Structures are given as structure tokens and as C-alpha cells.
Amino acid sequence: MKLLAIEARQNATYYQSRYQQVQDFGAELYVLNGIGTPDFWPKDRYRVAGSQRIDDLITEAKDWHEQERFDGIITFSESAVTTVAAVAEALGLPGVGVEAARTSRNKLLMREAHHGYGAPHPDFRFVTDLREALGAAEDFGYPVILKPTLGAASNFVFKVDDSEEMAELFPQALEGIEGMSWFEMEAHGLDLGPHGLLIESFLDGEEFLIEAVAWDDEVYLGSIVDRITVEGGTFDDDVHHAPTSLTTEQVAAVHRVVRAGAHAQGLRRSVLHAEVRFHRGEPYLLEIAIRPGGGGLDLIAGITATHNPIRAVMDVARGATPRVRHYRPTGVHVTAMCLLCDAGRVASIEVPAEVAESDRVFFLKITARPGDVIRRPPEGNSILGFLGTTGTSLEDARETMLDYASKINVTFVQEGEPA
Numbered sequence: 001m002k003l004l005a006i007e008a009r010q011n012a013t014y015y016q017s018r019y020q021q022v023q024d025f026g027a028e029l030y031v032l033n034g035i036g037t038p039d040f041w042p043k044d045r046y047r048v049a050g051s052q053r054i055d056d057l058i059t060e061a062k063d064w065h066e067q068e069r070f071d072g073i074i075t076f077s078e079s080a081v082t083t084v085a086a087v088a089e090a091l092g093l094p095g096v097g098v099e100a101a102r103t104s105r106n107k108l109l110m111r112e113a114h115h116g117y118g119a120p121h122p123d124f125r126f127v128t129d130l131r132e133a134l135g136a137a138e139d140f141g142y143p144v145i146l147k148p149t150l151g152a153a154s155n156f157v158f159k160v161d162d163s164e165e166m167a168e169l170f171p172q173a174l175e176g177i178e179g180m181s182w183f184e185m186e187a188h189g190l191d192l193g194p195h196g197l198l199i200e201s202f203l204d205g206e207e208f209l210i211e212a213v214a215w216d217d218e219v220y221l222g223s224i225v226d227r228i229t230v231e232g233g234t235f236d237d238d239v240h241h242a243p244t245s246l247t248t249e250q251v252a253a254v255h256r257v258v259r260a261g262a263h264a265q266g267l268r269r270s271v272l273h274a275e276v277r278f279h280r281g282e283p284y285l286l287e288i289a290i291r292p293g294g295g296g297l298d299l300i301a302g303i304t305a306t307h308n309p310i311r312a313v314m315d316v317a318r319g320a321t322p323r324v325r326h327y328r329p330t331g332v333h334v335t336a337m338c339l340l341c342d343a344g345r346v347a348s349i350e351v352p353a354e355v356a357e358s359d360r361v362f363f364l365k366i367t368a369r370p371g372d373v374i375r376r377p378p379e380g381n382s383i384l385g386f387l388g389t390t391g392t393s394l395e396d397a398r399e400t401m402l403d404y405a406s407k408i409n410v411t412f413v414q415e416g417e418p419a
Contacts, residue, residue, distance in 0.1 A: 008187035010036035072317030078152040079185035094319040100266035106193035117264030123201035136199035145200040152182040205278030212272040219259040220324040222307030242304040243329035296363035335397040336388030343376040344412035363388035
């Protein structure tokens, strides 16, 4: 099995561990970056197009395909899902299609699709200036959510409690999305839909993250994870727990909503990462992305529900029936979190052996490096990394996770010191 992974602009080394998983599962993986660093992947299976333009990426992929005859094209990046759809279409390989990819990438187009299909969703409005934002918030009622149409990882997503906060946060978000890394990593020359900001009504219940697969007319919920964060004004301080606390009846309701949303977005054969929030006792769609969830959600799916999103990506990409079943928890408890730190330029990061070598840790990934600049809301949503631990219960796993997180030490370059 030969698979081609694509990023229009390389996201540092973020996806290397997932690329390695693809190889460990038996694929011969090739990597094409539009803009990328040398030595990112083994030389004989790595190319850099030297351009983010979609036409150049398609040309490079076609040339390589003539030589290697790829079975499918994959990505783990939210910023590359439309690129992959366009390249797969150009090469005649399986894919969701450019229109479905665009709808699944752009939050405004996604909301319009959900509305047209009758899939439950929050009220929404695309706004171009502060006056329109204030008007939408007045119509929906505070609090409201302010979010980018082409965002990811909660960048510039805010819960806005009143008009004074809107007057402060809207200009910051409007300016910030122009330099947002997830937007800058998109291929050039693709129609991605409107690039701007949405106001959405606030859903007041608990949130759940689902790794799923759409295959023909069915949608399989492989894994369900509870988001147990104590929320503030931003949504990047993620703490997750599995197995889910949802009842059998609630899982069935979530399945109906995710299936409706996937069909609304035109997805019949795709890996899905769905986010659902309850409101007044009923599930509503926050989003359905067409790639696995980030952080350690793929590992959580395997440990707590024997679902493998990475294998599903490999199967769907080549048009093979994926190994899926409806949600069935194993009973193992895990918690996982985004590691956050103060803003500043990183001088050093120290992870003690007690943490790095613990058999209670199933996921530890430090994504920041010395020299990196950490930006925190409202300027950005940089994170230090991820940590996940196992336990006999939610409380046991969470206590271990918080204890280990407190032992990771980060120092920052002080003013006047060399960077």
C-alpha cells in the first residue's frame, strides 16, 4: 500500500508521529510539502514543491504518481483537507470531493449546510464589522461565540459576555485571523469560501468529541470523549476524559445528529472528527471535520473503545471498507490535556524522568521548542504540548495527570537576553 501525505505548508514536525503510525500499520508513506524543511522525511519518499499554489502541488503530485502509483492521499492537518480533496480529484484517487471538503473546512459553509439539511446547530451569522457583530449578539442574546470561518485549534475563538467585551475582542480577532497560522498553511489558489468571523448563539451544556467514520449511508461512532474543562472566555484549555458519561439513549441521539451533519456536508466516505454540545438536554453540532481529532484523541480511541482513526484514514483514502463498529467502550479510564504555559519566548523545557518514563502516561508530546514564541489569548493560542494518563477512575487518572503536568518546567528568555 502506497499513500501520499500532503501539507501545503509544513506544520513544523507536528504530524511526524502520525506519519510514523501510518508506516507502522504497514503502508509505504510518501510526503509532499508545498513549503517544507529538508530532511523532514526519508529522502527517497519526500518532496518539497517549493510553492503553496494548488496548481504546483497538483503538478508535483501527478509527476510523482506517474512514478509510484499511489493508492490514496491523506492528511492529518485541518489546513490541508481541501488541498487533498483537490489533488485526489486531479489524480483520480478516492476522496470526498472539493465541494464537500470546502463545506467541511469553512465554518460558515458548514453551518449553512447544517441549516439546509435540518441538522441541529447553533444560530449563526457572518459579520464583517463591529456593528454587525453587536447586532447579531443583541439578536441571539449574550453570551455568544465569536469564531473564525477558517480557524482551528480554538485560535481566536471567544465566549463574549457583553457588548463591552465584543468591542474589545472583535477588532483583535479580525486582525488576528489574517496572520493565523492555520489560514497561512492553506494552499493558494483554492476557493475556501468566506474568510472572516462568525457570531454564534451559546450552547450551555457539556461538550463531547467523537472520532467517527462515514461509510456509504452509515456513520459509525468509534470513540466518544467527554470535554471536562472548566470553561472561561476561550476554548483552548482542553481536558478530556473517556469513556464517556453519556447514557445509551444519549449516545443514540448523538449518533443521529452526527449522521445528519455528515450527510449535510456531503460526506459519504470519510473519516470524521465531530464535536457536539448539549443544549437544554439535546445535542447540537459544533463542527464535523474530515480528519482525525488532534492531540492524543487517536490514542484515546484505541485505549477506551478499540477504534483506530489512523487505520481508518488509511482505509478510506484507498477506497477500502474500513474496520469500524458502533461505539463500544472498553472500560479503561483516561484523562488528557493540552499543556499550557505563560506567554513568551521559550528558553528551556524540562520533563523529569518520573513523567517521561511513567507507565501511567500513554501520551506525552511536547510541541514547543526552545526559541519558539508562545502566544496566549487574545494574541493567539500556542500550546506547550499534550499529556495523557490512565487510571482506575476519572479521579485517579486526572490526579496523576495534574501532578505530572505540574512537574514539567518551562523557562523563558528574559528581556535583554539573547533569543
